[in-house]
Amino acid sequence: MCGIVGYIGEADATPILMEGLRSLEYRGYDSAGVAVFNNGAAAVVRRKGKLSALQEALDAGSPRGRVGIGHTRWATHGKPSEANAHPHSDCTGRVAVVHNGIIENFHELREQLTAEGHTFTSETDTETIAHLVEKHFTGDLLEAVAAALGEVEGSFATVVLSEDQPDRMIAARKDSPLIIGLGRGENLVASDIPAVLKHTRDILVMENGEIAEITKDGVALRTIDGVPVDRDVLKVTWDASAAEKAGYEDFMLKEIYEQPDAIRETLRGRIGADGAVELDELALATEQVRALNRVYIVACGTSYHAGLVGKQVIEAWARLPVDLDVASEFRYRNPIIDEETLVVAITQSGETADTLAGVREAQHLGGKVMAITNVVGSSVTREADGVIYTHAGPEIGVAATKTFVAQIAAVYILALYLAEERGFMDAADARAVKAQLMELPAIVEEVLNLDEQVKEVAANYVDEKDSLFLGRGMGMPIAFEGALKLKEISYIHAEGYAAGEMKHGPIALIDDGTPIVVVATKSHVYDKVISNIQEVIARDGDVVAVATEGDADIARHARFVFYVPETSELLSAIPAVVPLQLFAYHLAKMRGCNVDQPRNLAKSVTVE
Numbered sequence: 001m002c003g004i005v006g007y008i009g010e011a012d013a014t015p016i017l018m019e020g021l022r023s024l025e026y027r028g029y030d031s032a033g034v035a036v037f038n039n040g041a042a043a044v045v046r047r048k049g050k051l052s053a054l055q056e057a058l059d060a061g062s063p064r065g066r067v068g069i070g071h072t073r074w075a076t077h078g079k080p081s082e083a084n085a086h087p088h089s090d091c092t093g094r095v096a097v098v099h100n101g102i103i104e105n106f107h108e109l110r111e112q113l114t115a116e117g118h119t120f121t122s123e124t125d126t127e128t129i130a131h132l133v134e135k136h137f138t139g140d141l142l143e144a145v146a147a148a149l150g151e152v153e154g155s156f157a158t159v160v161l162s163e164d165q166p167d168r169m170i171a172a173r174k175d176s177p178l179i180i181g182l183g184r185g186e187n188l189v190a191s192d193i194p195a196v197l198k199h200t201r202d203i204l205v206m207e208n209g210e211i212a213e214i215t216k217d218g219v220a221l222r223t224i225d226g227v228p229v230d231r232d233v234l235k236v237t238w239d240a241s242a243a244e245k246a247g248y249e250d251f252m253l254k255e256i257y258e259q260p261d262a263i264r265e266t267l268r269g270r271i272g273a274d275g276a277v278e279l280d281e282l283a284l285a286t287e288q289v290r291a292l293n294r295v296y297i298v299a300c301g302t303s304y305h306a307g308l309v310g311k312q313v314i315e316a317w318a319r320l321p322v323d324l325d326v327a328s329e330f331r332y333r334n335p336i337i338d339e340e341t342l343v344v345a346i347t348q349s350g351e352t353a354d355t356l357a358g359v360r361e362a363q364h365l366g367g368k369v370m371a372i373t374n375v376v377g378s379s380v381t382r383e384a385d386g387v388i389y390t391h392a393g394p395e396i397g398v399a400a401t402k403t404f405v406a407q408i409a410a411v412y413i414l415a416l417y418l419a420e421e422r423g424f425m426d427a428a429d430a431r432a433v434k435a436q437l438m439e440l441p442a443i444v445e446e447v448l449n450l451d452e453q454v455k456e457v458a459a460n461y462v463d464e465k466d467s468l469f470l471g472r473g474m475g476m477p478i479a480f481e482g483a484l485k486l487k488e489i490s491y492i493h494a495e496g497y498a499a500g501e502m503k504h505g506p507i508a509l510i511d512d513g514t515p516i517v518v519v520a521t522k523s524h525v526y527d528k529v530i531s532n533i534q535e536v537i538a539r540d541g542d543v544v545a546v547a548t549e550g551d552a553d554i555a556r557h558a559r560f561v562f563y564v565p566e567t568s569e570l571l572s573a574i575p576a577v578v579p580l581q582l583f584a585y586h587l588a589k590m591r592g593c594n595v596d597q598p599r600n601l602a603k604s605v606t607v608e
């Protein structure tokens with residue numbers, strides 16, 4: 001969580017820092033600040049609230065200088081306030097620090113530093129870094145930061161400046177992401193690549209335990225322990241404009257409309273000319289795939305819902321039993337994993353702390369870990385044994401949309417691969433499924449035509465406080481996802497439930513006019529879903545259904561129907577989720593909510 005940016009070069013640092021922070025605001029937005037050095041003296045401006053509040057303060061008087069750091073915060077220690085906003089300083093005010101992560105031993109460090117005479121001005125864990133740097137500084141900032149971080153337990157991505165050596169930035173990371181952008185006569189450091197793309201496409205991805213000394217002319221990378229590191233430069237090929245809104249009102253809407261491409265790109269190159277699924281990334285020999293006795297999927301939030309889809313397809317096609325856990329449970333469960341278990345970690349960002357901890361736990365227990373992620377160079381790509389990239393392009397809206405359908409496309413490919421390698425799918429069935437898979441982008445394009453209708457229907461529910469989302473089979477994870485989307489961006493309470501479970505409790509919530517969204521696409525449990533709809537109607541619930549084109553009958557049961565094109569049952573997850581994303585989007589907009597930056601949320605949850 002939190003976004004960091006640093007600049008050193010010949011240009012005016014403040015606008016560059018602000019531009020970088022804008023592209024990182026998805027990482028947190030409860031306060032923000034910059035520290036800019038001019039002739040060796042630091043000017044710090046911080047504000048509570050979004051970046052716009054900081055920009056207003058800067059408009060009234062912006063510090064000028066050619067080196068600076070900036071931060072947009074998502075609070076962990078200390079409430080959102082100006083005093084707790086980064087950058088933080090030491091007692092002398094000569095050191096400026098921005099930090100993302102959690103310093104677990106900060107209470108002990110703070111007590112110890114206070115006893116040594118340091119005075120703290122914030123409630124944050126970050127401020128301990130500034131005081132530790134002050135304590136260890138004997139003329140070399142790099143050594144002072146390395147020594148300071150040697151005392152720190154927990155996770156950090158941090159950038160440190162000092163008035164004593166204003167011609168350099170020191171950046172270090174452990175378990176929180178940090179990249180360096182290599183420019184000409186200027187260098188940048190940031191939590192994520194889009195923050196530096198306007199300046200350079202040459203990126204150094206820092207690894208855990210590394211520290212970098214960055215001047216305007218160069219970067220020296222080493223481990224915090226002092227071992228020099230030689231890192232290949234990553235060339236970013238995607239366009240900076242991919243991270244802009246491209247004419248859409250919000251990133252979320254743009255990303256909903258990018259879903260056909262996200263699926264297309266994720267499937268591209270996965271099915272070879274001979275029709276075989278190509279998944280070299282799995283890094284497992286055929287004998288190892290055949291020896292697998294189980295798959296264990298670990299993920300959080302929307303990625304967990306993609307995992308629920310994965311469970312159904314892997315079990316159906318590859319006939320492998322699949323366990324599934326939210327990562328925050330898995331990591332502390334002492335799960336049953338052995339060398340014959342394939343653990344699949346699904347994470348859009350590749351930085352979710354709980355999922356990364358799950359990956360480590362699975363590896364510790366002997367499991368082979370395959371990651372499904374959207375972010376090249378993210379932590380999970382370096383820790384997992386193999387990676388399937390989703391190629392959805394950068395997703396800025398906090399609510400995951402295009403990465404969700406891309407994750408589902410990736411689990412379809414994984415399931416097909418496992419099925420073929422294990423000999424559980426005959427050639428004709430495999431061919432048919434692959435042909436249907438390739439039709440999904442066009443199907444989603446068609447579903448996007450429902451946008452206006454969904455908006456009109458949503459207008460009926462603007463003032464609702466509660467809602468239920470129901471589904472069975474493939475409809476169940478989609479109901480869960482529809483509910484998550486609605487609650488996270490519109491703040492309408494939404495329960496996602498297995499439709500058959502409704503009568504075991506949630507049915508009590510239904511009264512006159514409660515909106516009940518039911519995923520009722522054609523499936524082997526369609527009749528059961530219709531029975532559930534009847535139970536809702538009998539209690540005066542107001543049914544909105546997602547159904548398969550041609551199903552005229554459903555209109556007799558539901559007040560509104562969103563028709564999606566027919567696909568095979570196991571592939572229906574993708575078309576069915578799109579109207580629910582649009583439904584959440586329009587309701588949230590009509591309620592005046594900020595859909596790209598919902599309250600209390602952040603795009604990457606890099607803390608436990």
Ligand code: AGP
Nearest residue numbers: 301302303347348349352399400
């Ligand atoms: C999705 O809309 C949410 N913002 C959230 O649940 C998210 O899916 C979750 O935090 C997991 O993130 P990841 O995929 O980056 O690991």
